[in-house]
Amino acid sequence: MENHTYAVLAEKLKKVYHLYKEEIVALKGIDVTIKKGEFVSIMGPSGAGKTTFLNLVGCLDKHTEGSLIVLCANLASLNERQLHNMRRHHLGFVFQEFFLIKELTALENVQLPIVFANEYKNLPWAQYLLERVGLKQRMNHQPKELSGGEMQRVAIARALANKPDILLADEPTGNLDTKNARDIYDLLRQLCNEEKITIIAATHNVKLAYLADRVIHLREGNIEKDELVIERRF
Amino acid sequence: MRKYLNLAYKSLYRRKIRSFLTIGGVGVAVAVLVSLLGFNTGYRKALERDVGGMGYQVLVTAKGCPYELATVALAGVGSLRYLTDDTVAKIKEDPEVAEITPTLMVPLIKEEGTGFYTIWGIDLDTYSRLRPMMKIARGKHKEKVIDPDTGNEVEKEVDGPMGGWFKPREVKPDEIYLKNGRVVKGLIVGEGEYEKVTSRELNPVTGEFEETKKTFKTVKIMLPSRLYKKSEVTGVGGILALRDGTQIRGDISPIDDTFKAVTRDAQGTEQQNTYSKEQVLRVEDELTLKDGSKVLGVIMNETNEYYNVGDIELAYPNTEEVSLDLVKTFSNGKPKIIDYYKHFKGETEIVLGWEAAQTGFLQVGQKLTLKVKEMTKQKVKEKIIDPVSGKEKEIERETEMPVFNAYKFKVMGILERSGSKDDGFYFIQLEEAQRIFRRYKMLTGIGISLHDLAKLPMFTDRIYNRKELGETQVISLAEVKGTILNLVQTAKILVMSVAFIAIFVSLIGVINTILMSVFERTQEIGIMKAIGASNMDIFKLIWLETIIICALGGIFGTLIAIFGGKLIEKLIRVVMSKAGYVPAGEIVQFTPQIIIGCFLGAILLGILSGIWPAYRAAKMRPIEAIRRGE
Numbered sequence: 001m002e003n004h005t006y007a008v009l010a011e012k013l014k015k016v017y018h019l020y021k022e023e024i025v026a027l028k029g030i031d032v033t034i035k036k037g038e039f040v041s042i043m044g045p046s047g048a049g050k051t052t053f054l055n056l057v058g059c060l061d062k063h064t065e066g067s068l069i070v071l072c073a074n075l076a077s078l079n080e081r082q083l084h085n086m087r088r089h090h091l092g093f094v095f096q097e098f099f100l101i102k103e104l105t106a107l108e109n110v111q112l113p114i115v116f117a118n119e120y121k122n123l124p125w126a127q128y129l130l131e132r133v134g135l136k137q138r139m140n141h142q143p144k145e146l147s148g149g150e151m152q153r154v155a156i157a158r159a160l161a162n163k164p165d166i167l168l169a170d171e172p173t174g175n176l177d178t179k180n181a182r183d184i185y186d187l188l189r190q191l192c193n194e195e196k197i198t199i200i201a202a203t204h205n206v207k208l209a210y211l212a213d214r215v216i217h218l219r220e221g222n223i224e225k226d227e228l229v230i231e232r233r234f
Numbered sequence: 235m236r237k238y239l240n241l242a243y244k245s246l247y248r249r250k251i252r253s254f255l256t257i258g259g260v261g262v263a264v265a266v267l268v269s270l271l272g273f274n275t276g277y278r279k280a281l282e283r284d285v286g287g288m289g290y291q292v293l294v295t296a297k298g299c300p301y302e303l304a305t306v307a308l309a310g311v312g313s314l315r316y317l318t319d320d321t322v323a324k325i326k327e328d329p330e331v332a333e334i335t336p337t338l339m340v341p342l343i344k345e346e347g348t349g350f351y352t353i354w355g356i357d358l359d360t361y362s363r364l365r366p367m368m369k370i371a372r373g374k375h376k377e378k379v380i381d382p383d384t385g386n387e388v389e390k391e392v393d394g395p396m397g398g399w400f401k402p403r404e405v406k407p408d409e410i411y412l413k414n415g416r417v418v419k420g421l422i423v424g425e426g427e428y429e430k431v432t433s434r435e436l437n438p439v440t441g442e443f444e445e446t447k448k449t450f451k452t453v454k455i456m457l458p459s460r461l462y463k464k465s466e467v468t469g470v471g472g473i474l475a476l477r478d479g480t481q482i483r484g485d486i487s488p489i490d491d492t493f494k495a496v497t498r499d500a501q502g503t504e505q506q507n508t509y510s511k512e513q514v515l516r517v518e519d520e521l522t523l524k525d526g527s528k529v530l531g532v533i534m535n536e537t538n539e540y541y542n543v544g545d546i547e548l549a550y551p552n553t554e555e556v557s558l559d560l561v562k563t564f565s566n567g568k569p570k571i572i573d574y575y576k577h578f579k580g581e582t583e584i585v586l587g588w589e590a591a592q593t594g595f596l597q598v599g600q601k602l603t604l605k606v607k608e609m610t611k612q613k614v615k616e617k618i619i620d621p622v623s624g625k626e627k628e629i630e631r632e633t634e635m636p637v638f639n640a641y642k643f644k645v646m647g648i649l650e651r652s653g654s655k656d657d658g659f660y661f662i663q664l665e666e667a668q669r670i671f672r673r674y675k676m677l678t679g680i681g682i683s684l685h686d687l688a689k690l691p692m693f694t695d696r697i698y699n700r701k702e703l704g705e706t707q708v709i710s711l712a713e714v715k716g717t718i719l720n721l722v723q724t725a726k727i728l729v730m731s732v733a734f735i736a737i738f739v740s741l742i743g744v745i746n747t748i749l750m751s752v753f754e755r756t757q758e759i760g761i762m763k764a765i766g767a768s769n770m771d772i773f774k775l776i777w778l779e780t781i782i783i784c785a786l787g788g789i790f791g792t793l794i795a796i797f798g799g800k801l802i803e804k805l806i807r808v809v810m811s812k813a814g815y816v817p818a819g820e821i822v823q824f825t826p827q828i829i830i831g832c833f834l835g836a837i838l839l840g841i842l843s844g845i846w847p848a849y850r851a852a853k854m855r856p857i858e859a860i861r862r863g864e
Binding site for chain 2: 055058060061080081084087088089092093095099101102103104108112113115116117118158159161162
């Protein structure tokens with residue numbers, strides 16, 4: 001198996017949280033492989049381990065046991081600085097609550113990762129991204145002046161600012177109505193097709209989950225089902 | 235840094251009120267520090283200027299508390315003590331004395347009760363040699379002159395010196411040194427002689443006593459008095475000072491061995507009293523002049539045109555006859571008889587310090603009337619109910635009574651601005667000051683310059699060992715400066731510690747504000763990390779916010795200090811003038827060093843107080859930060 005064709009390679013991946021002397025096993029040793037350019041939905045009820053999986057892949061948290069290789073890097077062996085470089089250059093995050101910085105405009109929010117990465121020459125890219133997500137007219141608006149769907153588009157544009165290889169989306173449509181949710185998924189689909197970005201999106205909306213190439217069902221920290229979407233049902 | 239600036243600014247702007255209050259806190263601490271340092275520098279400079287401007291190195295005063303003396307030396311006010319003016323001649327004998335000048339300082343309370351007119355009686359000849367920096371100002375100015383054609387007073391624009399010093403007297407009062415050590419000062423107005431029986435022997439032939447007589451030559455010395463034109467005098471009254479301390483104002487007339495006093499109360503009812511000679515301590519006449527001023531003294535004689543008023547201390551007798559046999563020397567070499575009345579007429583000539591002239595809008599040639607409030611002690615009888623016996627009882631209480639008075643002068647000259655206390659003073663001839671303020675033979679200080687300042691301790695010892703000088707105190711002005719600086723230094727340490735507490739409190743305030751903002755923004759920090767901010771990015775961002783707060787606080791505080799400086803100066807003046815001496819000129823001075831130093835200090839404060847919150851923020855794990863914020 002050649003590693004470089006895979007975005008994520010997880011073997012016996014286990015994550016244990018300690019909460020007031022109590023052990024909570026969020027992932028019970030799962031094996032997952034995700035190819036580059038794949039659009040994967042992670043399905044499952046609350047507490048199934050969706051977010052934990054995304055956080056581990058996104059280098060925001062460290063796994064307890066097993067191995068996790070993301071973009072050819074063994075995350076267990078990376079130090080704080082290397083992890084941060086992974087986040088900065090290879091990973092993009094979209095959260096359920098959008099998490100835009102309130103006092104910055106849409107454009108400034110999208111520019112922020114570029115600024116942190118010191119790549120000022122790429123600043124115009126932020127404008128392109130906003131155009132790309134259909135917010136050309138709203139660039140200089142502050143988050144409070146945007147609708148939920150628009151905010152999530154800004155968040156997606158921000159996640160793409162540093163041209164990541166993997167886009168991680170944790171319930172990206174959790175706070176949106178059906179119409180907007182569908183639009184966001186369409187956008188993700190489009191990005192996956194056109195920009196060849198690997199997308200891993202957690203959701204518990206069955207309709208939306210099946211817009212992806214593949215759906216992984218998690219339940220109580222185990223993979224219940226891993227199915228390829230042959231024919232789009234919706 | 236540029237990339238964080240926008241973020242830091244926006245995050246501070248988001249919490250406007252909190253940021254502003256924190257900036258205000260830092261600002262106040264910086265303002266306190268800047269003002270204190272400014273005051274310290276300014277005060278020291280002003281003091282050095284005042285002391286340096288004194289011209290003499292040593293001051294001899296009557297014995298008293300050193301701080302009070304220092305205060306008096308530098309011209310504040312205090313309870314003054316006096317030396318007699320024969321001390322000058324005695325000190326002059328010391329070989330170390332290079333130059334010596336007697337001074338009499340008279341603080342007069344202004345009529346309205348706010349502040350003083352400080353009048354210096356000076357001996358121009360010696361004073362100007364000791365203090366050559368006291369110069370008549372020059373420049374374009376207006377002068378009041380008498381028009382030769384019309385004889386009226388007109389205002390004229392003149393370019394040149396603003397007047398001049400007092401005109402030198404044609405005749406100075408003589409000093410007569412007697413063999414017994416006494417010095418008599420006055421004007422020799424005549425010669426006389428008298429016979430004295432020196433021996434009486436029994437003539438064995440005649441059986442009678444034969445007397446040997448000797449004729450002694452004498453000089454008549456008149457002690458200064460003053461003439462008042464009758465046309466200028468609107469009323470003549472009297473003051474009877476009784477031995478029990480009470481003063482009776484009214485018409486006083488001596489009848490045989492008693493004094494009859496007619497007094498009027500507020501309603502105008504007349505009351506007559508008679509006092510025996512034994513009850514009366516002294517009698518003074520009081521002349522009320524046209525301009526409202528009152529002259530106290532004794533009318534020694536009167537002509538058709540003038541009252542000749544002598545000073546009370548000299549009134550009995552106003553002339554003294556001294557036998558030539560007793561005289562050691564005359565200050566003028568030999569007795570020179572002068573026509574007294576010629577020389578003591580007209581107004582007292584006055585020279586003004588620059589500020590005194592400016593604040594009074596005074597010009598050379600103009601008449602100046604100083605209206606003052608003088609306090610006299612009076613004993614009043616009061617009826618009270620005795621708490622023990624329950625009976626009504628009469629007690630005596632001493633009270634201070636204000637007496638309003640006016641002194642008239644003619645402005646002779648205006649002095650150059652010196653930047654020291656001198657600017658606010660009024661200078662008149664020593665003898666005139668002693669006469670018109672009834673401080674006969676009194677001095678407040680004697681300024682001395684020595685041949686060799688290093689020999690000051692020996693000089694001081696010699697002065698102290700000379701018992702005939704009485705209770706004197708020798709102060710070197712270096713010591714005075716030291717005493718005052720010591721006091722200021724002590725106060726400075728105290729106030730500085732307050733300033734440092736203020737700075738410490740504002741430091742904690744800044745840390746608190748930033749830490750709170752860090753905790754509030756936990757999630758935001760987590761997000762920033764998730765989208766690519768490094769620990770260092772977060773550290774720098776938070777640190778920059780702290781530094782911005784402190785820098786703005788620094789600017790704000792410095793501005794408060796500079797613009798509030800005048801106010802602070804006024805405050806210090808009010809507070810300190812109660813305590814004694816305040817130097818002239820700016821006592822709060824801001825040098826660039828102070829301002830830059832305090833600004834850099836504020837930034838340092840930011841750098842220090844920012845470290846901990848910034849470290850806390852940078853250390854946050856992204857996932858925990860995001861989760862904690864939920």
